[in-house]
Amino acid sequence: MYCTRNVSDSVVWVGASDRRLALFENLFPIPRGVSYNSYLILDEKTALLDTTDASVTRQYLENVSHSLNGKPLDYLIINHMEPDHCANIAELLLRYPHLTLVGNAKTFAFVSQFYDLDLTGRTLTVKEGDTLCLGSHTLHFFLAPMVHWPEVMVTYEETEQILFSADAFGSFGALNGHLFADEVNFDRDWLDDARRYYCNIVGKYGIQVQAALKKLSALSIRTICPLHGPVWRENLKYLLSKYDLWSRYVPEDNAVAIFYASMYGDTENAANILAAGLAEGGIKNIALYDVSVTDVSVLIAEAFRCSHLVFAAPTYNNGVYPAMYNFLHDMGALSLQNRTIGLIENGTWGPVSAKQMQQLFSEMKQMNVLEPVVTIKSSVKEDSLAALCALKDRILASCTR
Ligand code: FEO
Numbered sequence: 001m002y003c004t005r006n007v008s009d010s011v012v013w014v015g016a017s018d019r020r021l022a023l024f025e026n027l028f029p030i031p032r033g034v035s036y037n038s039y040l041i042l043d044e045k046t047a048l049l050d051t052t053d054a055s056v057t058r059q060y061l062e063n064v065s066h067s068l069n070g071k072p073l074d075y076l077i078i079n080h081m082e083p084d085h086c087a088n089i090a091e092l093l094l095r096y097p098h099l100t101l102v103g104n105a106k107t108f109a110f111v112s113q114f115y116d117l118d119l120t121g122r123t124l125t126v127k128e129g130d131t132l133c134l135g136s137h138t139l140h141f142f143l144a145p146m147v148h149w150p151e152v153m154v155t156y157e158e159t160e161q162i163l164f165s166a167d168a169f170g171s172f173g174a175l176n177g178h179l180f181a182d183e184v185n186f187d188r189d190w191l192d193d194a195r196r197y198y199c200n201i202v203g204k205y206g207i208q209v210q211a212a213l214k215k216l217s218a219l220s221i222r223t224i225c226p227l228h229g230p231v232w233r234e235n236l237k238y239l240l241s242k243y244d245l246w247s248r249y250v251p252e253d254n255a256v257a258i259f260y261a262s263m264y265g266d267t268e269n270a271a272n273i274l275a276a277g278l279a280e281g282g283i284k285n286i287a288l289y290d291v292s293v294t295d296v297s298v299l300i301a302e303a304f305r306c307s308h309l310v311f312a313a314p315t316y317n318n319g320v321y322p323a324m325y326n327f328l329h330d331m332g333a334l335s336l337q338n339r340t341i342g343l344i345e346n347g348t349w350g351p352v353s354a355k356q357m358q359q360l361f362s363e364m365k366q367m368n369v370l371e372p373v374v375t376i377k378s379s380v381k382e383d384s385l386a387a388l389c390a391l392k393d394r395i396l397a398s399c400t401r
Contacts, residue, residue, distance in 0.1 A: 002066035005179040014063035016056035017174035033174030044135030047075040051088035078103040079166040081110035106151035146208040161222040171229030181230035196301035203334040209247035251307035257287040260312040261321040266379040277392040315347035337365035344374040
């Protein structure tokens with residue numbers, strides 16, 4: 001049976017949610033599920049904006065068919081050719097014989113890479129600034145390369161001032177009946193997943209996101225319809241300001257996150273001592289994570305959120321403890337920058353993890369490593385306690401400046 005929501009009188013959300021998938025991209029845990037959004041514009045001509053993942057095809061096709069109510073489907077706008085959005089192109093071409101696919105030159109290169117379809121006479125190639133009139137609605141196409149793939153474009157509908165934003169402004173999380181961000185407590189229930197989605201999936205492409213934000217700032221936007229998560233029709237400034245911070249790698253909060261790895265509890269002890277000292281010094285809401293048991297996507301999101309990051313890791317195989325190394329490598333790959341860093345290493349003989357972590361940070365931009373770097377030999381003793389105390393004082397001074 002169909003399950004749809006109206007965005008407006010003539011725009012229908014025809015997407016679906018998946019609560020069975022454990023790992024998005026077979027990589028990111030999604031305990032709250034995920035939605036695949038697709039939108040149908042009903043006018044003299046009809047247009048679908050993107051399709052969905054194959055996992056929800058049955059629901060999706062019922063939604064489209066019901067919403068068309070016997071009308072032909074004229075256009076499918078392909079804003080993004082990643083399979084979580086394009087899996088139903090072939091099925092739609094079969095069901096709607098007059099359907100024209102609308103995309104840019106890169107879109108159709110990717111269509112032919114993924115699928116063996118005869119698209120003769122069934123495509124319309126658009127470029128930056130092109131328009132497509134549906135009747136009382138007119139679509140404008142803007143390229144947004146690398147937000148999140150090179151072929152990505154966004155579509156702006158001028159009459160209702162709706163931005164169909166592709167992956168941008170999306171979030172992990174299934175839609176529990178609510179379609180609009182103003183129907184939920186976004187700050188409490190969605191922001192962490194929206195941040196985790198952005199930082200891990202688009203985080204690397206801050207420069208490209210900034211370019212897209214600049215381009216979109218010329219438009220008057222009333223509603224943002226992303227391909228995942230809630231639709232925005234109120235308080236767009238809230239969301240835009242988050243994206244502006246994240247894409248400029250500016251910390252959202254003046255806050256401390258401590259990330260530790262600990263084989264037998266001694267490095268964890270150092271992390272706890274530092275956290276307690278910071279708390280006594282007045283730092284609120286300290287975040288403390290064991291990197292061995294916390295998914296790296298959560299660690300990345302917290303590193304994007306917080307201004308001060310402390311890393312405490314044992315030496316392992318003459319290098320950085322593997323779970324910590326993986327986290328730092330991911331951080332570098334996602335271009336995180338502009339943070340204040342504290343380092344704690346542990347090693348029973350030949351500790352080298354701090355030196356190697358420092359090397360990794362030197363390859364990132366604007367990472368300010370505070371002195372002292374703390375060395376623990378097996379467990380915290382008076383000398384390493386004094387160094388921890390000195391590091392705590394440096395963090396306090398930096399946080400409260
Ligand atoms: Fe939701 Fe880049 O695909």
